[in-house]
Amino acid sequence: MKTAIVTGANKGIGLATAKKLCEAGINVIGTARSQQNIDHALEHFKKETSISFQLLDLSDANSIKQFTKNISSKYSSIDILVNNAGIHLDGIWAGNNTLEVNRSVLENTFAVNFFGTVELTQQLFPLLMKSTGARIVNISSIMGSMALHIQPDSDIRHVKPFAYDASKTALNQFTIHLAHYLEGTVHAVSSVHPGWVKTDLGGEMAPLETEQGAETGVTLALEPTTTYNGKFMFGNQSLPW
Numbered sequence: 001m002k003t004a005i006v007t008g009a010n011k012g013i014g015l016a017t018a019k020k021l022c023e024a025g026i027n028v029i030g031t032a033r034s035q036q037n038i039d040h041a042l043e044h045f046k047k048e049t050s051i052s053f054q055l056l057d058l059s060d061a062n063s064i065k066q067f068t069k070n071i072s073s074k075y076s077s078i079d080i081l082v083n084n085a086g087i088h089l090d091g092i093w094a095g096n097n098t099l100e101v102n103r104s105v106l107e108n109t110f111a112v113n114f115f116g117t118v119e120l121t122q123q124l125f126p127l128l129m130k131s132t133g134a135r136i137v138n139i140s141s142i143m144g145s146m147a148l149h150i151q152p153d154s155d156i157r158h159v160k161p162f163a164y165d166a167s168k169t170a171l172n173q174f175t176i177h178l179a180h181y182l183e184g185t186v187h188a189v190s191s192v193h194p195g196w197v198k199t200d201l202g203g204e205m206a207p208l209e210t211e212q213g214a215e216t217g218v219t220l221a222l223e224p225t226t227t228y229n230g231k232f233m234f235g236n237q238s239l240p241w
């Protein structure tokens with residue numbers, strides 16, 4: 001049985017991703033920031049489901065270390081890592097806050113969306129490399145696409161929450177660099193845009209439900225080939241970096 005880790009699996013796209021992977025017969029370890037969130041999340045799973053939860057706060061290096069220690073003591077390999085947890089602290093979606101956004105918003109956003117995600121992946125890497133074909137899926141965003149930000153007729157042309165966008169661009173760069181490292185191996189890493197999804201982060205107006213938002217990430221997590229190593233995907237569409 002394959003084992004997957006899904007960060008931020010207590011709600012939103014992460015919860016839907018964990019459920020879909022369980023349905024596909026994967027043993028899933030979800031992460032959440034509190035026991036209360038774990039208890040609440042477990043209500044969404046049938047008793048017989050192969051899900052367990054561990055505490056993890058990506059903004060805390062000690063928490064990442066403790067999490068990795070717990071996983072390493074129980075598992076000799078990990079097959080799938082879905083780096084889903086993410087935050088948006090800009091306070092705006094439409095408009096452009098580049099000149100107003102302060103250092104703490106930038107630092108706190110990067111702490112989760114980039115630094116913590118990179119650190120976790122680095123620490124789990126030895127376990128992932130013991131898989132017969134590891135899949136690392138970074139849940140990024142179309143908002144991280146520099147190519148689409150400068151394209152005149154793009155949907156995100158005037159949508160510019162700077163901290164969030166820059167953190168997802170940085171995450172995409174992590175995907176590209178890690179993909180280079182994995183070239184020619186049986187392992188793969190990709191970036192995913194889940195779509196605009198109805199969650200606490202995406203808001204009420206979003207057109208997609210969480211089950212739809214989880215689809216691209218789950219497809220890439222279960223992809224048998226390494227075709228998507230170093231790709232940025234939304235459904236079967238390859239997005240520009």
Ligand SMILES: NC(=O)c1ccc[n+]([C@@H]2O[C@H](COP(=O)([O-])OP(=O)(O)OC[C@H]3O[C@@H](n4cnc5c(N)ncnc54)[C@H](OP(=O)(O)O)[C@@H]3O)[C@@H](O)[C@H]2O)c1
Nearest residue numbers: 008012013033057058059085086141196197199200201202
């Ligand atoms: N929704 C969209 O339209 C959309 C579009 C593009 C990309 N995305 C990306 O999709 C991913 C999931 O977003 P979502 O919409 O499902 O958001 P969400 O419902 O707000 O869920 C975010 C998850 O991340 C966790 N998280 C927050 N801070 C954390 C930390 N310091 N350490 C560990 N986990 C932390 C949250 O835990 P708590 O419950 O404890 O806060 C929660 O489980 C994010 O990376 C987001 O950027 C979303």
